[in-house]
Amino acid sequence: MSEAIAPPVGDYVPVPRLREGAMRDVKSFKASANHQSALGFPETLVNDWRERAVQRLGELVEGSRALRVYLDSCVKCGACTDKCHYFLGTGDPRNMPVARQDLLRRVYRRYFTWAGRWLPWLVGATDLTEDVLDAWYTYYHQCSQCRRCSVFCPLGIDTAEISMAAREILDCVGVGQKYCNEIIGKVHKIGNNLGLPEPALRNTLDGLEEDVRDQTGVDVRFPLDVVGAEVLLITPSADFFAEPHIDGLIGYAKVFHQAGISWTLSSEASEAANFAMFIGSYAQMVKVAQRVRAAALALGVKRIVVGECGHAWRVAYAFWGTLIGPLDFLDPRYPRPQHICEVTEGLIARGALKLDPSANDDKIVTFHDSCNVARATRMGDRPGGQLAIPRAVIRSVCAHFVDMDPATIGDRTFCCGGGGGLLTDDLLALRVQGALPRMQALTAAVAEHQVTHMAAICAICKSQFSKVLPYYGLPRDMVVSVHQLVGDAIVLGAKE
Amino acid sequence: MTVETVIYAGLLYVAFVVLVGGLVYRVTLYALTPAPLRIPTMPAPRTRRGIAARMAREIMLFASLFRGDKWAWIWSYLFHMSLLLVLLQHLRYVLVPVPAWVRIISPWGSDAAFVLVVALAGLLGRRLLIARVRFITAPSDYLMLVLLLVIAVTGTLMRFVDRVNIVGFKAFILGVMALKLHALPFAPLIMVHVALVAALMLIFPFSKLLHAPGILFSPTRNQVDNSRLEAQGVGEPREVAAPVAAPQVSPRQL
Ligand code: SF4
Ligand code: SF4
Numbered sequence: 001m002s003e004a005i006a007p008p009v010g011d012y013v014p015v016p017r018l019r020e021g022a023m024r025d026v027k028s029f030k031a032s033a034n035h036q037s038a039l040g041f042p043e044t045l046v047n048d049w050r051e052r053a054v055q056r057l058g059e060l061v062e063g064s065r066a067l068r069v070y071l072d073s074c075v076k077c078g079a080c081t082d083k084c085h086y087f088l089g090t091g092d093p094r095n096m097p098v099a100r101q102d103l104l105r106r107v108y109r110r111y112f113t114w115a116g117r118w119l120p121w122l123v124g125a126t127d128l129t130e131d132v133l134d135a136w137y138t139y140y141h142q143c144s145q146c147r148r149c150s151v152f153c154p155l156g157i158d159t160a161e162i163s164m165a166a167r168e169i170l171d172c173v174g175v176g177q178k179y180c181n182e183i184i185g186k187v188h189k190i191g192n193n194l195g196l197p198e199p200a201l202r203n204t205l206d207g208l209e210e211d212v213r214d215q216t217g218v219d220v221r222f223p224l225d226v227v228g229a230e231v232l233l234i235t236p237s238a239d240f241f242a243e244p245h246i247d248g249l250i251g252y253a254k255v256f257h258q259a260g261i262s263w264t265l266s267s268e269a270s271e272a273a274n275f276a277m278f279i280g281s282y283a284q285m286v287k288v289a290q291r292v293r294a295a296a297l298a299l300g301v302k303r304i305v306v307g308e309c310g311h312a313w314r315v316a317y318a319f320w321g322t323l324i325g326p327l328d329f330l331d332p333r334y335p336r337p338q339h340i341c342e343v344t345e346g347l348i349a350r351g352a353l354k355l356d357p358s359a360n361d362d363k364i365v366t367f368h369d370s371c372n373v374a375r376a377t378r379m380g381d382r383p384g385g386q387l388a389i390p391r392a393v394i395r396s397v398c399a400h401f402v403d404m405d406p407a408t409i410g411d412r413t414f415c416c417g418g419g420g421g422l423l424t425d426d427l428l429a430l431r432v433q434g435a436l437p438r439m440q441a442l443t444a445a446v447a448e449h450q451v452t453h454m455a456a457i458c459a460i461c462k463s464q465f466s467k468v469l470p471y472y473g474l475p476r477d478m479v480v481s482v483h484q485l486v487g488d489a490i491v492l493g494a495k496e
Numbered sequence: 497m498t499v500e501t502v503i504y505a506g507l508l509y510v511a512f513v514v515l516v517g518g519l520v521y522r523v524t525l526y527a528l529t530p531a532p533l534r535i536p537t538m539p540a541p542r543t544r545r546g547i548a549a550r551m552a553r554e555i556m557l558f559a560s561l562f563r564g565d566k567w568a569w570i571w572s573y574l575f576h577m578s579l580l581l582v583l584l585q586h587l588r589y590v591l592v593p594v595p596a597w598v599r600i601i602s603p604w605g606s607d608a609a610f611v612l613v614v615a616l617a618g619l620l621g622r623r624l625l626i627a628r629v630r631f632i633t634a635p636s637d638y639l640m641l642v643l644l645l646v647i648a649v650t651g652t653l654m655r656f657v658d659r660v661n662i663v664g665f666k667a668f669i670l671g672v673m674a675l676k677l678h679a680l681p682f683a684p685l686i687m688v689h690v691a692l693v694a695a696l697m698l699i700f701p702f703s704k705l706l707h708a709p710g711i712l713f714s715p716t717r718n719q720v721d722n723s724r725l726e727a728q729g730v731g732e733p734r735e736v737a738a739p740v741a742a743p744q745v746s747p748r749q750l
Contacts, residue, residue: 018627065531066715072522073710076637077572078622078629079564093631102632115636115702123703124634147716150537152564154554154572155707156716158535282532318534318723335724375538378721383539411539 004428006471007089007436009443015082019091028141028426031176038185039284042174049173050128054111056172057104060165061112067165070157071108074098080149080157085414086142089433094139097149097159103135104166133175140166141177142430144420145278146371151411160420164280167421171279179424180275187288192237192271198224201270204240212250218492220257222249222265225299229264231256232296233340234272234316235307236459245462247488248308248481252340254490255483258354259347263305269295272312273459277319278421286323289315293324302331305338308481310370310419310458313339317377341457342379344486345389348396354491360398363453365485366445367391367403368438368465369413370458387411390457390482397489402449408441416456418464431464432471439472446474455482501680504690505672511697518701519709526713540721547720554717571622575615581608582651589666590673609652616645636703643692643699650689660686 033043046052061068080097082088087095094100102124109116109125116125126132145160170176186195196204205222212220223229233256239249256263269291276284296304304327306316316337320327327336335342347353369387379385387410395401408414417434445451456462456479465479541547553559558576562569585605588594620641623629654660664681671678680687699705712718 015628018631061529063530063532065526065529065713066535068529069526069710069713069715073704073707073714075704075707076623076629076632076634077561077565077568078626078632079561079568081628081632083564093628096628096632098632113702119636121635122639123636147537150716152560154558154561154564155711156537156554156560156714158537158716161535321723322532322534337724376535378538378540378724383542383721386538411537 004432004471006432006439006468009436009440009472014088016088016091018093020093022092023086023090023095023142023430024092024138026142026427026430027138028422028424029178030137031178031181035178035181035185036171036174036176038188039171039176039181039281041171041176041181045174049133053128053133053169053173054107056169057108057165058112060168061108064161064165066158066161070101070155070161071105073155074101074105074157075155077154079152079154080159083149083152084143084159085146085148085417085437086144086430086434089417089436090430092142094135095142097153097157100139100143101157101159101162103132103139104162107132133170133173136166137170137175137177140170141422141427144371144415144418144422144434146415146419147375148371148412148415151375163420164277166280167278168280171281177279177421179426180279180421183273184275184279184284184288187271187273187275187291191268191291193273193275194237194240194271196237196240196270198267198270201240201265201267205265208246208250208253212253216492218257220250220253220492222253223263224265225267226262226264227299229262229299229301231261231263231303231305232269232292232299232301233263233265233305233307234269234292234312234337235265235340236273236309236312237271238459238463239307240270242463244466244477244480244484245308245459247484249483251481251483251485251487251490252307254487254492255340255344255347255353258490258492259343259352261343264299264301266295266299268298272306272309272316274312274315275421277311277315285315285319289320289323292316292320293327296327297329303334303338304330304336305340305343307340308457308459308462308483310372310460314372314376339377339379339389341390341393341482342385344483345380345393348393355397355489356491357397357399357489359488360485361400363398363485364400364402364449364451365394365398365453365455365480366401366442366449366451367394367409367482368416368454368456368461368479369409370456370461371413371415371419373457374413375411384410390455393482394455394485397485402445402451404441404445408437414438414441416458416461416464417468419458419460423460423464428467432468435464435468435472439468439474442474443472452478453480454478455480455485457482497677498679498682500682500687501668501677504668504680504687505677507691507694508672511694515697515700522701522706523709523713526709531715531719534719534721534723535715536719536721537716538721540719542721544720547718551712551718554711560717567622571615571618574611575619578608578611578615581605582612582648589662590669592670606655609648609655612648613645613652616641616648620645640699640703640705643696647689647692647696650685650692654685654689658685 106126115123140163143163150158183193238245274288330336379389414437466476587598660683661681667678668680
C-alpha cells in the first residue's frame with residue numbers, strides 16, 4: 001500500500017497527463033479463505049481458473065443484455081476518458097473508463113468473438129493470463145461504480161456493469177476482495193455490515209433515547225423490532241454509532257416522532273447496505289435483500305422507508321422489485337419503498353413539522369449528490385426529484401444554501417471517491433486522490449461562498465469525506481447528514 | 497463475361513449475406529438476452545413516449561456525446577450526417593426509376609462527400625493527437641477510419657476528377673440485384689471503391705460498428721424509470737415481477 005497523498009487542488013485543471021502504471025500497485029487486500037467460503041466462493045485461486053473465468057464470463061454475457069451490448073458497442077470515441085474521478089485524480093490511463101472496460105473487453109473478444117479469435121493483434125484482443133487477472137483485480141477495484149462515465153457515453157455504456165461482472169468472475173475463481181466479502185459475511189451472520197449484534201444495537205438505541213431526552217426533554221423513541229409499527233426503517237448501520245451519521249438517525253427519529261408516525265428498526269434487517277451489488281453477485285444480492293422482505297412481513301409493517309444510503313437506495317428503488325418483489329403487502333398509498341427524504345419533504349410540504357431554520361444559522365451549507373442516488377434512482381414523482389427533494393429539505397431547515405459548480409452536481413456529480421466497495425484503508429491512496437474533483441469544487445465553494453458544511457445522504461460519502469477532508473486542509477466535521485440539519489431545526493413537542 | 501464481373505458479383509453477394517445475416521443474428525441475441533435489473537441512467541423518462549424522445553435525441557443528435565466532448569461530437573456528427581446524405585444519394589445507382597427526392601438531394605450528397613472526407617480526417621487526427629484517445633485505440637480502430645477515408649476519397653475522385661462509366665456500372669449493379677449478370681465496366685477507381693465497401697459490409701457484424709444497432713438496446717438509455725410502484729396507485733404497474741428466487745439463482749436463469 002502506498003502512502004496517501006492529496007494531489008494539489010490547484011485551479012480546475014481538468015485533465016491530467018497520462019501517468020502509465022501510476023496506480024498499478026494500489027491493491028485492496030484479498031479475501032481470506034473463510035471470507036470466501038462464507039459466500040460460497042472458492043477459498044483460493046482455483047487450478048482451472050482460466051477455464052472457469054472464461055466460462056463465467058460467457059454465462060454473465062448470456063444473462064445480461066447490458067453486458068453483451070456494452071462489450072460489443074464501444075466505438076473508442078474517448079468521450080468518457082476524462083470523466084472518471086479516479087483518472088482525474090491519479091492520471092493512470094487504466095482508470096479511464098473505456099480503458100477499464102477494455103481489460104475485460106479484450107478477453108471477451110479473444111474468447112467469444114470471431115475477430116478476436118482469428119485476428120487478436122488487430123482488434124486488441126488478449127489471452128486471459130495471470131497478468132490480466134491481476135490487472136482486473138487492481139483496476140476493477142479502482143472503480144467506484146459511480147456511473148458518471150455512462151452519462152457522457154454516446155452509447156450509454158455503463159462501466160459499473162462491467163466492473164461488477166469482473167468482480168463476480170474474480171470471486172468465482174477464488175480471488176475475492178476482503179473488504180466487501182467480509183462485510184457481506186457479517187450481514188449473513190449478524191445482520192449488519194458492522195457486526196453489531198442485537199443486544200448491542202438495543203443498547204445503542206436506548207442510549208440515544210437518553211441522549212435526546214437529556215438534550216431536549218422530549219421522549220423521542222428509537223424502537224427496535226416493534227410488531228405492528230407502520231414504518232420499517234432500513235438504514236445503514238453506520239447510522240447507529242459513527243459520526244456524523246448518528247445525528248442523521250436522530251433526525252429521522254425526530255421526524256417520525258413529530259409527525260406521529262409509528263416506526264421501528266429491525267434487528268434482522270439492521271442494515272440497508274447491500275454490498276452484493278458491488279461484487280456483482282446476483283445471488284448474494286437476492287439473499288441480502290431477502291432479509292428486508294422477511295423482516296417487513298414478520299413485523300407486519302405497512303411501509304418501508306430507507307435511510308440515508310446511496311447504493312442501498314439504488315438497490316431498494318431500482319432492484320427490489322426484481323430481487324424480492326412484488327412488495328404488494330405494503331400500503332399502496334405510499335411509494336414502495338420510500339426514501340426518508342421523501343417522507344420528510346412530504347411532511348414539510350403539508351406543514352406537519354414545525355421548523356426553526358435559525359438553528360442552522362451558523363452554517364452555510366452545500367449538498368453533495370451521491371452518485372447512486374443521482375444517477376440510479378428517483379425520489380418523488382418527477383424525473384430529477386432525487387436532486388430536487390434533498391435540496392428542498394435542506395432549504396427548509398437552513399437559511400444559507402449554495403450549490404457547488406454545476407458541472408460537479410446533479411447527474412454530473414463526482415463520486416466521493418470511496419463508493420462501490422472501496423471504502424477501505426488499504427485503498428486510502430486511491431480514495432484520497434479520487435476525491436480530488438469533489439474537493440476542487442468544494443474548495444471553490446468555500447472560497448467563493450464561505451461554505452462551512454457539506455451535507456450528504458449516503459453513509460459511504462459521509463465516512464469517506466470525514467476521512468479525506470483533512471488531506472485537503474478542510475475540517476473533517478464539515479460533512480453532515482441532511483437529517484442532522486433537519487433534526488436540529490425541528491421544534492419538538494410544538495404540535496398540539 | 498469477364499472474370500472481374502464474376503468476382504465482384506460474388507463479393508457483393510457474400511458481403512450482403514454476411515451483413516444482413518450477421519446483423520440479424522446479433523440483434524436477435526441482443527433482443528433475447530435478459531435484462532433483469534433496471535439500470536437507466538437517471539434522471540430518466542417515466543413513460544414509453546419519454547423514452548422514445550430520449551432515444552431520438554441520442555440517435556439523431558448524439559445528445560450524450562454532446563455533453564461529453566464537443567470536438568468529438570462535431571467530427572462524429574458531421575461524419576454520420578454526411579454519410580447518411582451520401583448513402584441516400586447513392587440510391588440513384590440502385591433504383592430505377594430514380595425517385596424525385598433522390599434527384600433533389602443528389603447535389604447535396606455530392607457536397608456531403610467533401611464533408612465526409614474532412615470529418616474522417618478530423619476523427620483520425622483526434623485519434624492520433626490526443627494521448628488519451630491514442631491510448632485506447634487498437635489497430636483496427638485506425639484501420640476502420642482509413643478504410644472509410646479511402647472509400648470516401650475514391651468516391652469523390654470518381655465524381656469530380658476522373659468521371660467513370662456510371663451508366664455501365666449501374667447496369668452491373670442492377671444485374672447483380674436481378675441475379676442476371678451484366679459486364680462490370682473496367683474502371684480501377686470504382687473497383688477499389690466497391691471492393692472496400694464490400695469489405696466494410698463484411699466487417700460490420702464483427703466489429704464495433706455494431707454500435708449502430710447496439711444503441712437501440714442500451715439499457716441505460718432505453719429503460720423506462722418505473723421500477724417502483726407509484727404512490728396513490730397512479731402510474732404504471734411494474735412490468736416484471738420476477739419470482740422470488742432461491743438464493744443460488746443467477747440472472748440468466750430468470
Ligand atoms: S464514451 Fe462510450 S463509446 Fe466512447 S470510448 Fe467511452 S465507453 Fe467507448
Ligand atoms: S463508474 Fe465511475 S469510477 Fe467507474 S470508471 Fe466510470 S467514472 Fe470511473
